[in-house]
Structure formats: structure tokens, C-alpha cells
Amino acid sequence: MGSLTDLTIRAAAEALRAGQISAIGLLEAVLGQASRTEAELHGYLTIDREGARTAAEAADAAFYRGDDRGLLQGIPLAVKDNMVTDGVETTAGSQVLSGYFPPYDATAVARLRTAGAVVVGKANLDEFAMGSSTENSSYGPTRNPWNTDRVPGGSSGGSATAVAAGSALGALGSDTGGSIRQPASLCGVVGMKPTYGLVSRYGLIAFASSLDQIGPIARTVDDAVTILETIAGHDPLDATSYRGPVPAFRSDIEHGVEGVRVGVVRELSGEGIDAEVLAAFERTLDTLRGAGADVVEVSLPSTSYALSCYYLIAPAECSANLARFDGVRYGNRVDGGTVEEMMGRTRRAGFGPEVTRRVLLGTYALSAGYYDAFYGQAQRVRTLVGRDFASAYERVDVLVSPTSPTTAFELGARTQDPLSMYMSDICTIPSNLSGEPSISVPVGLDGEGLPIGFQVMAPALGEPILFRVAAEIERMAGFEPLPSEKVGS
């Protein structure tokens, strides 16, 4: 066996059950890797050594008793810091929440704990999940483990970095416009956004409620499924939680792609996509054809407007959601003579530039006189995006595109130009608008040794076909993850 921190969740789960390793031994290896690399990478905002050790010892004791709660028992995982954790500081990357110790767990986190998983710590993110590089964290950026001059993507950059660097075997991220898939793509790991409503948002600090969805980041498609199986399912504490049966995620995962109809989205796989990313995308399409998939080109004309639509809807919802950070109930306060003065100063001091920008943008888009021209029109365009997807899925089983138009860019390259940063998400945003599942799978490296991701999208509750195609792409791509020992060396 190589380094413990290179194990997949599947392999670690088998080794735990064979008595070859212990949960505490596995955790100590992960903590050791974090100690060695975190000063440079900064994937975590908080490492909960004590809590993690207690959980790992409990997992070992459960194994000893013969109490087996599934594949995640004893597995060290990272949780994005916009999910609340009982008694563990939760900041969402914002100064306004520094020193906030929530009195409860988010449902997704509670389900991980119930399954015996070990929460290592809280992963760094763009403040309130607003960004595509993790540079908007008010606690300093995370760096890409493949090349520390580069960003890990965002907003779940800390989660993707922890998984890629061996400082966790898997992680939870959240995806509002690509915040799981784009960092997964840039860090050479698998990232998946489930169908809207499949995973409870209770305890996820809200950014844009109609778009936010929690999902897994892992080294393999199989591991991502394992995490999703644990966190999915109806939750009475989230009124938007899906009430129907959870799809059988694994039902078709070994069926290959023979006869599967794959639609290449023309608007997302041509103009604006880096040449090397496009070449890797085309190579993957060839392997799909070779494996018997029926690859056709489809057009979703309204997706050309998805970015514009998203940058009205997401800020509008964020401006409403972030009204709660007003210095009254939790978080920090800057005093003032009147309540309004206190709130204005608190929010000025508590929010970083990108969050301020989006709150202002959303406030404008919702304000009297502009509501219909901006927010109302964006909602109608959202309908058109959904219709384009629905009509495409009459002809194909899945849709595909690159995940990100480029590989990991340099720190600072896009921070001065908000619009250029927003462009990072052109391929991922449409699935958030439609509420449909989508996954990024690493398929290769560019000339500079930076990972390239391939995106697969499926209709609502189409996770079985999504995982089926993703698993086959993964198998054929034979992507080599970054070995733990290479990180930071």
C-alpha cells in the first residue's frame, strides 16, 4: 500500500474492514499531510484536530463492536466553511462571521456524522461562495496543489484543494454557478452538483437559494456517489427539499456507454474555450464514440444568455439572503448611534469587495423601476434555458461540454476585472439555472501540467445516467491523480 493519503474512499473503506488500517491511523496520516502542506496551500480555514480524533476513535470502536454504518465510517472528509458545524467556527470566508460558533450542524454534515465520517475541518472558499478562484476569501487565498502560482478555482477551492492534496479523502462543496465543478476541474478531481432539492440546504449559509446545491468532491466518480448516497434525501427542515424517492445512483454505473446518446452543446464547446481544453474535450468525445456512444451536436441557443441571466438572479437572491448579516443576531457588529448607522457600518466592515458588489447589483436589479427590466426579464430567460435543456433531452440522454474554459489561471490574473472572473463559469451556470445534475471528471493535463475537466449534464433526477457516463469517461481517461508526496515538494 502506498501513502494512506492517496487512497480512494473505496480503498480506505476496504482496508478499514480488513483491519489493515485504523480510522485514527488514517486520520493522523491526513493531518500529517495537512501539517506539511497547509502553510502553502491554505485549503482549510479551520482544522478540528480534537473533534476529528474523537470521531475517528468512535469509528474504530464501532468497527470493533461490529457496528458498520457504511463506506464513510472512519473516512476523513473536509466540509466547505459555508455549512454550519456545531461548535466549530463557521465563517463562510467572511469577516462578518469571524468568531461565529454555530449551535447546530447542517443536515448534510449531520448525515456525514451519523454515517461515521470524520470531519477534518472547514475548507476555504470565496466569501459567501461568491467567486471562481477562492481569492475572495477574506482569510487569504487557497493555492492549487498542482502549481501553487495558480488558483484552485472556486468557490469550493479549499474543498477541491484538500481532496487533490491528500488532506482529505473527499469533501462537501456547494455549487451555485459552478462552485463545485469548476474547482474540481482546476484541481484534477471529481466534482458533482446534484439535482436541485436532492440534498438539503438546511444549515448551508444561503447565497442564492434557487440555485445553491450541496454536492460531493472526491478522487473518483465512485467516491462521489458514496458521499452523495449519504447526504441525499428529503429533509423536513428544508422546504425546497425533494420529497420523492432518491434515484438509484449506482444502478447503471457499470453499464458503459454503448448506445448512449451524447449531445455536445455547441454554445459551450467552441468560442471562448482555450485550445488545449478543447483538444482534450475532443479526444474524450472520440473515446466515447469508440466505446459505442452516439455523439451528436446540439444547440441550446439561450445558454448564450445564461451568464447574463445568472448575474441578475444570483445577486438579486444574494442581496435578500445577506440582509440577515446586520449586526443584530449573530456575527460581528460595528457600533453606531442609530440602528441604521450600526447596520451600515457593520456591513461595510464585514463584507469584502465582491460580496459588496453583488449585494449592490442585486439591490439595484430588484429596486423599483428596474425590477421588471432586469430581474423579471432574467427569470423569463431562465425559463427559456430550462426549455432548451428539456427539448435537447428529447433527443439525447446526456449533454457534455468542457467544465471550465481554461485550466487554472495565475493568482491575481482576474481579480481586477469582475467580468473576466465571471466568465470562468460560462459552461457550468446553465445547469444551475435549470436545476439539473452535472459533474466534472478530470480527463487530462495541459502542456503546463494543469488538469482539464470534462462536464456531463443530465435531466433532473438523471443521476444514474450521469454517473454511468462519467464513470466510463473516467475509466477511459485513466487520469492520474496528484500523488500526496508530490504536493508542496
Place this chain on the structure above:
Amino acid sequence: MPIDIDIAYVARLARIDLSGEELARFGSQLGVILEHAARVQDLPTENVPPTAHPLSMTNSFRPDEVRPSLDRSVVLEQAPSSEDGYFRVPPALET
């Protein structure tokens, strides 16, 4: 062309106390972003209903049962200021 907005008014609505220099900077950035976002107006949407939410859900009900909630003291511990079981804030009205 970048869209010209009354940024001071918007900042006041959003309750963010920005300096004059910050207002100018955010105002011009927002103008550029809105110019791009305004592309949504190029699509004909007559008779297209708005989507507020990706799932076609209607009301979501649960049984109206009393169950324990977080203890008040636990919640108030996180507040910047509290008194006698309440959140405490500066005066909202001139006296």
C-alpha cells in the same frame, strides 16, 4: 455602453455605508456588469412565464407539531449584544 446608476441610493437601500471613493468605484464596475447582464433584454420573452425556482413545487407542508428548538441562551450567546433574553440594538427612532 455602461449603465449609469444612482449608486448612493442603491448603497443606502442595501445598508452598506460606503465612502465617496468606494461609491464611484462600485458604480462604474456595476455599470459594466449591468451592460453585460442587460443582454437578457435582447431575447424576446413575450408570453414566457418567469421561473423563480427550478422545481415545479407548490406549497410544502409539514405537520404542525410542537418540538424542541434551540435554547434561547444558546442563540443569544452568538449575538453581538443582548439583554434580558432579547437582542439589543441601538435606538431605531430619534428620541
